[in-house]
Amino acid sequence: MLWNARSIATAAFAQLLDRELVEPDRQRIRTAVLACEGVRNIHGLRTRSSGDRGFVEFHLEVGGDRTVDQGHAIADAAEKAVVALFKGAAEVTAHVEPTGINDERLDDAVRQKG
Numbered sequence: 001m002l003w004n005a006r007s008i009a010t011a012a013f014a015q016l017l018d019r020e021l022v023e024p025d026r027q028r029i030r031t032a033v034l035a036c037e038g039v040r041n042i043h044g045l046r047t048r049s050s051g052d053r054g055f056v057e058f059h060l061e062v063g064g065d066r067t068v069d070q071g072h073a074i075a076d077a078a079e080k081a082v083v084a085l086f087k088g089a090a091e092v093t094a095h096v097e098p099t100g101i102n103d104e105r106l107d108d109a110v111r112q113k114g
Contacts, residue, residue, distance in 0.1 A: 021047035021054060025085075029056060032081040033094075038062055038074035040099040054090035056082050064098035071096040 021029075026047055033042045041061040048055045060078055062071050075094040082092045 019049055021049055021056075025054075028085055029058070029082055032085055033058065033060065033078045036074060036078045036081055038066065038070070039078060044095075052089055054086045055092075056090055057093045058095070060094040060096050061099040061101075062096060064100070066098075 026045060029045065029047070030042055033039055039060060040063060042058050043061070044057075044059040046057045060075050062074050066074070075096050078094050079092040083090050
């Protein structure tokens with residue numbers, strides 16, 4: 001009986017607590033984004049799962065010669081591609097940047113401290 005209670009509690013906590021998406025899901029996100037026309041690269045991918053929803057945020061690199069409207073259209077397409085992976089159960093945010101921008105990235109800072 002205690003074993004069953006533990007299993008139920010573990011499953012309930014998994015639904016309540018945020019957690020990073022597993023690497024195969026993160027790779028599926030990268031692949032879907034990179035397949036979108038106009039996307040040059042993706043970095044700063046942040047994911048989490050909370051309950052039955054996924055939350056995805058990333059920096060999307062597009063050609064520096066693109067207009068703001070074109071960049072946003074590319075980002076909209078990339079966001080929709082990721083939402084489709086989760087059958088609509090995801091909140092997705094893309095931040096548009098020109099390719100090759102040399103900015104300080106959180107990923108790099110975390111790697112240096114590790």
